[in-house]
Structure formats: structure tokens, C-alpha cells
Amino acid sequence: MVVSTLRIDTLSRIMEEMEKEKYHIIGNHSAYKKCHWTHEALTEGRYCYKGKFYGIESHRCVQMTPTAAWCWFRCIHCWRLEPEDIGLEWDETKLPITDDPEYIAEKSIEEHKRAVSGYLGRKGVDPNMAKEAMKPAHVAISLTGEPTLYDRLGELIHEYHKRGLTTFLVTSGVRPDVLASLEEEPTQLFVSIQAPNERKHKLINRPIVANSWNLFLKTLEILPSFSSPTVIRMTMIKGFNMSEEDAKDFAKLIEIAMPTYIEVKAYMHVGPSTLRLSRDAMPRHSEVREFAKLMEKYTGYKIISEHVPSRIVLLSKLDKPIQIGNAWSDKWNWATKDTEDDIHGEYAEAELGSGNNQC
Secondary structure (H helix, E strand, O other): OOEOOOOHHHHHHHHHHHHHOOOEEEOOOEEEOOOHHHHHHHHHOOOOHHHHHHOOOHHHEEEEEOOOOOOOEOOOOOOOOOHHHHOOOOOOOOOOEOOOHHHHHHHHHHHHHHHHHHHOOOOOOOHHHHHHHOOOOEEEEOOOOOHHHOOOHHHHHHHHHHOOOEEEEEEOOOOHHHHHOOOOOOOEEEEEEOOOOHHHHHHHOOEOOOOHHHHHHHHHHHHHHOOOOEEEEEEEOOOOOOOHHHHHHHHHHHHHHOOOEEEEEEOOOOHHHHHOOOHHHOOOHHHHHHHHHHHHHHHOOEEEEEEHHHOEEEEEOOOOOOOOOOOOOOOOOOOOOOOOOOOOOOOHHHHHOOOOOOO
């Protein structure tokens, strides 16, 4: 374990604030949080967009981060705890302490089991699904912070894989060096994009390190070298990145990255992002779909699926997505037309102004 000069009381205060937001703190810098869709899967039998697009079973999905409060961006739309949110300053560019990947993997799985154990025997919950939830099958390495700031990320991915779990890694793409040198690739790699060009990158992502745009472009350049499926995840913020010119600029980035998929998803007005953006910045699904049609026009990728409750549209050059988990059935899969609206799903609490972050 390596320790820097970060004051212990500052680190403790960061973790205390995160615990108030229902994060389960793991060791010195990691965290788990039960996803909205884990609850929905167990109580209503509804899966998230990762279930619809890729077959991920929401009740068996561990939502975690190895870098709870560290990132090279201070994005205006992010729900991450940032220094100004609690009146403290800390070095967000590197972890002060490095925990062992085996410990993080074990504890995150343990925290998931603890979080879902309350559904065992609960009225209205399918007992078989509750038992399945106690045997997680997938890990979403995302949640908050920038996971590539954890030096032993490849080892962490390996720890999950050797336990039989699949992994989705979500990154902002500022550490191409880390991605290029991973000891083990994730099952699927996601790169988050909000800015179509360098000017908007500075406005939306608010980087705290120099040369971040060029580092991000380098990540896009190496993306085609991955053997795992890759995803460009676009977060759409109304009034910031949804014009036709933005679509044209995004298309240039897609041409560099050549991802397997493009996900076009609405910003969610939750957490500290509500201090920086108004609720009007949160687009409706119909607006996300219209922007996805622009991306279809300028990239050659085709819309192949959507998940209205999550305000997200999936594009690909594949005819259908690659199945990773076992959530699909004859009655519900990537091709099923949604009958739900976009108000009473994932965005319900955000519309009411009391939302918490989702995976």
C-alpha cells in the first residue's frame, strides 16, 4: 500500500460525504452503490438498457468504482463529488493510497451481496431472482471518478474475470497509456464523450490537467486495436452539444475511433450536477432519438435499438448487438419495442428534482 501526503481528515471527510449519498466505501479509494435497476429487476422484473442492448442481468450487476473521488475532469454534468461541493481541496489527479485489486474485487462483490440480501424473502420478489442476485455475474467499473487513475486496473479486471464475472469499463479516455497497457481487456470498453471539439471540451469537461483533449484523441486512435467490443457513449446536454454542427463534429471523432457501438444517452439532472445545470439541460427521449438520427446520417451507423425509460439509443454497423449476459428472452430483447414512457423509468426522480445517480 502506497500513501501520499493527503491529510487523513480530508480523505475521511470525502468518504463521509459519499456515505451520505449511499455509497458503500471499500478500502481507501473504491466504492460500490446499488443501482436503481438492481432494485427494479428484483421488484418489477425490469432490466436496464445494458440488459436490453447486451443481455446484462441488472440484479446480478455490481456497480463499482476504484476511484471514488478522483478524476482529471470536473464535468458540468457529472454527479461526482468535486472539491467545491464540500469546500475542500485535494489532489484529484492521483490516488493517495493504492489498495490491492484482489481486496477491491472481493469487497465489491461482498457489498453487492449485502445490498441485495434484503430482497431474500421479501414480499413480491421472485425468490429465484433474489437467489440469483446473490451470485453476481457482471461488474460495471464506472459509477463515479475515472477508473484509469487506478494503477492496477488491468489486475482488477483480471480478478473479476477469474471469478467468472464479465466487465464493462467506462472511461473518459484521458489515460491512453493505461488503456494501451492493460494486462487484461474488459469484456467491453466504453469511452464517454460529451464534447464534439476542443472548445466545448474545455467548457463541458473542465479539465484540470494540460493536453487533455490530445490525450482523449489518442484514446480514440487506439480504440480500434482492442479485441473486445468498444462503445462511444455520448452524453447529450440540451443547449450544449445537440446541434447539427455538433453531430458533424462528433462524426469526425467516430471516424477515428471506429467503435462497435455508439450509445446516445440523455444527461440526468441529479447530484451535484444540479448546482451547475438547470433541469432544462436534460433532454427528453424524443430529443435524444432525433439527435441519434443525425448521428446515423453523418456516421453511417444505424439505429438498432433504444431503451425509452433510460433515454438512450444504440447505433452500430452490426445488424444486432453481441449478447454478453442472459437477460434476453423470446419476449424481451434488443429488438423489443418499448411500451414504457421516459418519465416513469430511470429519469423519474430526476424529473421530480430528487434523483440519485444511476449506472
